[in-house]
Amino acid sequence: MSLWEYANPVKFMALSGRVLPVLTILSAMLLVSGLIWGFFFTPHDYKQGATVKIIFLHVPAAMMAINAWVMMLVASLIWLIRRHHVSALAAKAAAPIGITMTLIAIATGAIWGKPTWGTYWEWEPRLTAFVILLVFYLGYIALWEAIEDKDTAADLTSILCMVGSVFAVLSRYAVNFWSQGLHQGASLSLDKEQHVDNAFYFPLLVCIGAFVLLFITLVLLRTRTEIRLRRANALANRGRSHG
């Protein structure tokens, strides 16, 4: 019973049907407890004051925004190489979640920087990189919607995801290069690794775990929806051709 067994829609639906409720409860509990722990039970940072509490949202969301794209890339490669429909649909299902995580990362990053920059928006390399990632996501989703035949769509979006990943990485370094030309680096660059002492470290871990579980749960949920829609369309076409 190799892992590839679960790429068959019927087996995947059976497995995900059993796993989904457990995951939902687990991720909800973890998310609530992580945020409450971070929000209520952590001290202020001597320099940033209470805004440090935003890391409990910004860091996990930023990580998931990037990891969602990596997951889509892996799923696309699996589709291209082994032609498993479920992995193509999982990639399609992950895109909206990736976009939401990117939006959260941008919003929390901008708000976090406000006290230092004086404005909510600062063309700081890391935030700009997330806006670029957002545009890559939009292109990916637009391509899925634009093509009727879903197998062709899966192929083309997989190729776009591969090429897009290379250029997303190139854009990340281009933005760093570009911001050097701007001024000698923003005062509060989110890039520098934050020194996070223990009081914040553990709640942050819980929040990161919560976001990962939330991502997995939503991907399973949305993939099941995509599979059902594919089956419904197939039945509708079959019905039309027999009717």
Next chain:
Amino acid sequence: MSLSVQNISCHRAGRAIFENLSFDLNKGDCLVLRGPNGSGKTTLLKTLAGILPSATGEIHCDPAQISYAGHLDAIKAQLSVRENLAFWAGVYNARDLDRVMSKFDLATLADRYGQTLSAGQRRRLGLARMILTDCQIWLLDEPTNSLDAEHAAVFAKSITKHCADGGIAVLSSHIDLHIPNTQTLDMADFAPSGTIETDPFLQGSFS
């Protein structure tokens, strides 16, 4: 030089088009595909041409010898007949451009632009292109539609000559072209039996 096909089957958008279709063609054979529209004639020709992958089975032939002419006849409207043929001569690096043009009496149309050609003239240009490729295996999709009887006869003659010279031709057509010793293949014989479900999303049941 032969074209042998062993039980290939083809799926498009999750539906089986034809199943375990086999035939063998040798030098001088001509195969006419019969069957209503949508029965997979174009799909089969594209599979033979290598544009479409077949779900099962194998196709044994020398791909370099395959020359495919689809419904659309690949003629650029803004180029003259000579320029169109010169382009294809360049792609297949064939040199006997003038001989082929005179063979299909296209010399008089040499400077006419693609968009001004009639259906018959376009078909003749398409055939001239096939000759230019000097590939042995011709795959022709509905070559005779929008052609009157007289042009269809001209067309049939050139196919007969191609096969007589040791070439192979596979074409789909609704009208009878009276090409001597042609085999016919009715797509209905290979219609999907519907027993096995090809669309993975329709196999089994889930709520």
Next chain:
Amino acid sequence: MKSLFLRDIKLAFRSGGGFGLTLAFFLIVILFVPLGVGADSAILARIAPGILWIGAILSCLLSLDRIFQLDFEDGTLEALATSPLPLESIAASKAAAHWITTGLPLTLIAPLLAYLLQMPSSGYIWLIASLLIGTPALSFIGTFAAAVTVGVKRGGLLLSLLVLPLYIPTLVFGAQTVIRATVSLDPMPALLLTTGISLFSIALMPFACAMALKVNLK
């Protein structure tokens, strides 16, 4: 491959008005800047490098969907796919033909438009160099996007949405080359990076293009 390249250039001149359309669009985009931003030459001089590069990218974008669309619709692409020419070299020669008819003319006219925007004189050499080196990347990446969207009816808008994010590295490095030249910083690193992106695109995009074409020809 050469015959496809020459044919595309001939077709560009015969039907698309050659590079006249692209240059006219580039001129209009540059003309709009002072009309929109105001005629303050200090501002214009400062933003000139970026505007020229953005104008060049948008002008390149204009003619991308014509690369495969016409051949797809009249069956030429299908016939080419079964010809001895591999899809990769078809993509490469199409991209090269696109560069000759759009990228190159843009590069040649750019200094004239830079003068209109009163760009500092130290930037002219670097403008030409960065455009000359950067526009091939625009053509090769653009050809990939054209191949992906060739099957989509009215895919022009979708093509822009797909290709512009892929142009970001070329835009940033190319524009930075000229900006740093005008503020007397060393523009060479930026130019080398632009070259890197272009070489990468020229080397790899035809393969991605061939994959996309194979899918769209099914």
Next chain:
Amino acid sequence: MVDLGKHTTEVLLAYGISIALIVILVGWSLAQAKKAKARLAQLENTQK
């Protein structure tokens, strides 16, 4: 309520926006799931 000092608005805004986005995403996904399940069920019946 915990004292957030002078950055109260920023922290609350960040948490508010993030939680809102997550709720929208989850809600939208659930709605789509329900709609897909209903459509499939309806089609499965007519096919039988």
